Amino acid sequence: MATETTAAEGSSLVFHPMDQFIVKPLFGDGAIAWYTPTNVTLWLFLAIAAVFALLVLSTSKRAIVPTRxxxxxxxxxxxxxxxxEDICxxxxVKFFPYVMTLFMFIVCAxxxxxxxMSFTTTSHFAVTIPLALAVFLTVTVLGFVKNGTAFLGLFWVSSAPMALRPVLAIIELISYFVRPVSHSIRLAGNVMAGHAVIKVFAGFAAIAAISPVSVLAITAMYGLEVLVSFIQAYVFTILTCVYLKDALHPSH
Amino acid sequence: MATEPLTEEVAGTCVDAGGSAIGMPQLCFDWFPNQIFWLVITLVVIFLVLSRVALPRIAAILAERQGTITNDLAAAEDLKAKAVEAEEAYNKALADARSEAQRIAAEARAEIQSGLDEAIAKADAEIAAKAAESEKAIADIRAGALESIQVVAKDTAAELVTALGGEADAKAIDGAVDAQMKG
Structure with a gap:
């Protein structure tokens, strides 16, 4: 990023928009091994707590007339x-716990x-790529287990003219393998971009003349990001459903 | 966030000596195993919590609510049917009472009418009897009056004759008065 260059100019403006995404150990300053509890661990566990509070604690009374x-x-x-149910x-429906897990985790995170000052776990490709890959592998394995080789019919567009089918098959194949990439980068990219933009606006707040505009811009971006937070979780979930439908009913 | 400087040995390929990110922290592969490890734990925990506790519980709550609503609707339907029944019974009772009242009124009217007719007939008979009696009395009185007039006329005639200095002849006067009265 442009971090070093702006700092080097010696102006009062210092942008570190990406520093919020740095992974740090929770205890001490040691190197980060695969088992080290880090800020990622903390915020992932807070996501668990949020899911638990939202779905388990809130329903503990099992009220017929629900509380808020x-x-x-x-x-x-x-x-x-x-x-x-609408899509698949x-x-x-038997994949409901799986889909619900994805949705609740992403929306809470x-x-x-x-x-x-929080750490956004879903802004990391290391988090979203495994999520997307898990969906991709589930769909692929499930598709072959349920339909056998008929699952390959997904790539063979039987409604198209014979001459076009091989071409379409190549396109379909590419689009199939691009799925996990777009699926993961869409989520992380949206979240990361919004957070970085807010940080950049926050950097401008150091200049007194601009700071009101900066605060306004941060507020507006924050509102947009709240929207994005939900919409991206929704999009990730609905795409998961669409991919699952392909595995269950591969015919076009 | 990471504005406090990290020690030199931590500053690796992803973080510079000042603690700032070099490039995108998202692409720092040194951190991937750590993030993936904790993510998997998180997802497994959430999955277990949801599939074992949360989702069955919410499903049970929703099913129970659906059951309650269905039962309540059925009960409401029952009550409504009962209300309709009660209304019909009420209307029937009302109609019965009305016809009964009309019957009683007609009876009473007929009774009164017959009583009245009887009374009128009786009164008419009484009136007729009284009228006949009265007529008789009037005839008597009239006859009596005629007689009295004759007596008075004869007396007057006799007095007149005496006053005129004549000798009252009773027979002649009677005959004259009778003749006058007949004429």
Missing amino acids: MQSVAELAYGFIYKML GKEG NFLGMIP
Whole structure:
């Protein structure tokens, strides 16, 4: 990034928009091994806590007339359940816990990332790529297990003219393998970009004349980011459903 | 965030000596194993919590609510049917009462009418009897009056004759008065 160059100019403006994404050990300054508890660990566990509070604690009373928090849990349940059922049909319902896990994790991690000074786990490709790869592998394995070689019919567009089919098959094949890439980069990219832009605006706040504009811009960006936080979780989940549908019903 | 300087040995390929990020921290592959490890733990925990506790519980709550609503609707339907039944019974009772009232009123009217007719007939008979009696009395009185007039006329005639200095002849006067009265 432009960090070093701006700092080197010696002006009062110092931008470190990417520093918020640095992974640090929670205890001490040692190197980061695979098992080291880091700020990633902390915020991932906070996401677990958030999911637990939203879906388990809020429903502990099992009220027939729900409280506000229980309504939130029920709405989230109904929202994802209906999405999965609409897209994948009855067969898709058995993947509901899996899809719900993805949605609840992403939405909680995104919103936890909106807390100032927090660490946004979903802004890291190391988090979103495994999520997307897990979906990709699930869909591929499930497709072959359920349909056998008929799953390859996904790439053979039988409604197209014979001459076009090989060409379309290549395009379909490429688009199939690009899925996990777009799936993961879309989420991390959106979240990261918003957070970095907010940091850049925050850097401008050092100049007194610009600072009101900067604060306004941060506020506006924050509102946009709240929207993005939810929409990206929604998009990730609905794409998961669409991919699952391909595995369950591969015919075009 | 990472504005406090890190020690020199931590500053590796991803973080410079000042603690700032070199390039995108997202592309620092040194951190990948750590992030992936904790992510997998997180996802497994969330999956277990959801599939074992949260989702069955919410499903049970929703099913229970659906059941309650269905039961309540059925109960409401029952009550509504009962209300309709009660209304019908009420209307029937009302109609019965009305016809009964009309019947009683007609009876009473007929009774009164017959009583009235009887009374009128009785009164008419009484009136007729009284009228006949009265007529008789009037005829008597009239006859009596005629007689009295004759007596008075004869007396007057006799007095007149005496006053005129004549000798009252009773027979002649009677005959004259009778003749006058007949004429």
